[in-house]
Amino acid sequence: MRKWPASDSDEIPTPELVAAWAALDTVASERVPLWAAHWLARGHDGEALRTLAGLNEADPREVNDILRAALANCDVTVPDSPGAAAHVAFIAFARLLADDRVTERWVLDRVGEVVSDSCYADSVLDLPLGQILALDDEWGTDWGRPEQELAIEIQDACKDQLAMSHTSA
Structure with a gap:
């Protein structure tokens, strides 16, 4: 990254x-x-x-x-699946957005990289942030939803991702 x-x-x-x-x-x-x-x-x-x-x-x-x-x-092992690896990365992205350290567009771009790097693994696409991938097609176009609406959807996905981390911890 x-x-x-x-x-x-x-x-x-x-x-x-x-x-x-x-x-x-x-x-x-x-x-x-x-x-x-x-x-x-x-x-x-x-x-x-x-x-x-x-x-x-x-x-x-x-x-x-x-x-x-x-x-x-450091007492850390490399995750053994794309889904487990993406989950860790997505939690970090969601925390950065929650702390106002990055933008929604930054999160969307990084999610796209992770999904691509995972070869579009279902276990990655099924995660809350994995599900925002399609928003990239709409962002900055004249036919898609307004960027503010897309940003809210990304914020919601980040909240869901963080909630998922609390239930799996």
């Missing part, structure tokens, strides 16, 4: 979120060493995590080779 949450943000994704991106094969490898350094500063530790934090961002293969072990140092 290269646009997390915005290109000028200093937001550091959690190890759980990066694990979800790894499952979807959408990790921004060049940013992972910096994130690993932040995870170390937040109290996670382990040989693989320290190694990852010290890697040069120019070699994505090295980053990807050690990422799973570094995530294990």
